[in-house]
Amino acid sequence: MTTTEGLTEGLEDLPFNVFAKACPSRGTLEHVTGRWGGLALGALYEGSLRFNELRRRVDGVSEKMLSQTLHALERDGLVHREAQPTNPPRVDYELTPLGRDVAERLLALIHFVEGSMEQVLAARERYDSAKA
């Protein structure tokens, strides 16, 4: 009971409701859960990383998309960018306190999904063979 009630009821009355089309929270949620946003936050949860470290950690991301993703997260106040005017340049990215809180909840989801993949794969086989 305590786990099911109050999670979405009356949400229409709250200032920010992600189920409403025009709510800005939907945009931020998409930055966080988007293709690369979630992986960037997850990688940074362990500690600050430089641009190319992050790029190697998030397998498959292009320079352009990583740059865009980091800018969006920085603008939303989830990531802090620390540039040192040295040569060669060095830029470190790290989570803000708010970013850590978001990343923690995101990682709980990610790890749960990873841990459920056997069940998911089994469900897919059942679904596909039932269709055939």
Added chain:
Amino acid sequence: MTTTEGLTEGLEDLPFNVFAKACPSRGTLEHVTGRWGGLALGALYEGSLRFNELRRRVDGVSEKMLSQTLHALERDGLVHREAQPTNPPRVDYELTPLGRDVAERLLALIHFVEGSMEQVLAARERYDSAKA
């Protein structure tokens, strides 16, 4: 200490690692966190819903995308589809136990983001005015 360790360390050795480009968990995570997947799971967390109820609940989703989204989630074993061969037809969608576990973690993230929007909006203003 206990909250920061063991979250991603050694993940490369686990069977499923979302950070790896080819891992199937990345696909499932995208179904769950995608534009409509997350909202569908969130809406179904309260209880089973019919197709058009769901459509009204998830403001802005088209018939096509809702249909696609539900198929993907059903195939992954997160949503159960119950069709009654009546006239007019009635189809109920509800979360599976696995789907509930996923939705719970997802809603924790969603509600946290909703609750943080004031901070996010403030961060954006700071960012934008610093750029200008």
Added chain:
DNA sequence: CGGTATCCCGGCCGATACTG
């Protein structure tokens, strides 16, 4: 009601080249 089929546009995103 609960979908599927088709068309088609915008923009997401990868590839490449270039800069400080």
Added chain:
DNA sequence: CAGTATCGGCCGGGATACCG
């Protein structure tokens, strides 16, 4: 190293029409 600029494909996803 840490990006930006530009081009182009492809596909997400909206609109519309149609079906059981």
